[in-house]
Amino acid sequence: MRFLRATSIVTALTAALLLSACEEPDDPSPFEGTWVDLTHEFSRNAVFWPTAATFNKETVSEGMTEGGWFYSAYNFSSSEHGGTHMDAPVHFAKGALSTHEVPLDKLIGPAAVIDVSAASENDRDYQFTIEDVLGWEKAHGPLPDGAILLFSTGYAAKWPDAAAYMGTDERGPMAVGKLHFPGLSPELAAFLVKERNIRAVGLDTPSLDYGQSKNFMTHRILSAKNIPGFENVAALDQLPPTGATVIALPMKIKGGSGGPLRIVAHIPPFD
């Protein structure tokens, strides 16, 4: 009996220690940790594609009312594909998911953040390679099943200087040929849809395809598989390579081809 009792005490102590160790992440919520906002602001300075309508905000009211209280309200307009935004798959694939149809399951998931900033800084026309992903996997293990795959080029630091960020600050059709910024190579896009299971792809440049793309093949490959894209994402350099969870919530435009995106990441607390 003494043996059992002594054992019980040790067991109880061990149990108490372990329970207190594992209580922390469950209490008070599963969301303890750090949140990072990965979103640029929408303003007249927000960077838009040279041919796209830019963001505009007009004042409806701003000041004291007759009733004696302050009131402000604004109208706004925009194209769907400027600033931090989502490309819905229907942007480049007939019959694919439109903005309001993209399920939360494709918008919330484990982040895999690949740092391609060195190559992107050396070459404005850099296209991310299969080797960039394989190299990440060598260091961090296989891409999480259902990953939200994010490429950090470092170009977010150039925002909102359009010339520095995407190669030109000119507007109109003639400016499109002057776009120079990194994106995913079509070979990588094909590899991802065939060899990996990803929820979504994001990056901190204006387009999944690099600036000099003429056929937008990366968009077409990913869209055909109903994989949404997150473009002009901010602050990716603040995320760890693994362990963060992305929550990317687009404005719910019915039948849209994309739309403004508020994208955040949750980094769990250190254990």
Add this chain to the structure above:
Amino acid sequence: MRFLRATSIVTALTAALLLSACEEPDDPSPFEGTWVDLTHEFSRNAVFWPTAATFNKETVSEGMTEGGWFYSAYNFSSSEHGGTHMDAPVHFAKGALSTHEVPLDKLIGPAAVIDVSAASENDRDYQFTIEDVLGWEKAHGPLPDGAILLFSTGYAAKWPDAAAYMGTDERGPMAVGKLHFPGLSPELAAFLVKERNIRAVGLDTPSLDYGQSKNFMTHRILSAKNIPGFENVAALDQLPPTGATVIALPMKIKGGSGGPLRIVAHIPPFD
């Protein structure tokens, strides 16, 4: 030594059992569970205040390009205060937080969902009372510190029938007097800012103040304390009274008085 060994085995077994018990919520992510989308779609049918510019979407491209691939893109315009949207505190309080300034800390937190559907169905002019909150606390315990307080009137089921949802489908200044829908009483707003600590307030009607309000006192009380409001929220009847976490991400409009909101809730798995 045998005593110690035997103890060690029991301890190790206990440890293994407890560790396996507490591993589950940590692996593979803190986000296991169910997600609920609390957002109405933006379309021409979305309900807007009678005097506010409605949502409009225009086609830029929709069809095959010269290059031989499908491409669709749209422009859109809207007032900030229609559909599922956030009221930034500056909407009704000079110098208070504007849309881009509302920190994630005010947008992500534990939900407290108060069912006021019976009184709201009986009376289109119902104003939620302090007793509604005290009654909820009697059943569920004190409001969580930093709660996102949500009132479920059941009116989301009437969306997008403006006459049924807010009392009139007429447009223009003369229609404002015909608005009839529930909201928070100013007494409750004053109680919440003085006696409780809440992050944000939301409901499934067009305004924090009830439809017949003439002085918008509830907005003014909450805005003065930098508490954002979530209006025209959907599907609140799908949330439990406690235990869900709200993530409410507005379009990041610089200097806005509000804006389109994508609001979701996470319900943790049953243990």
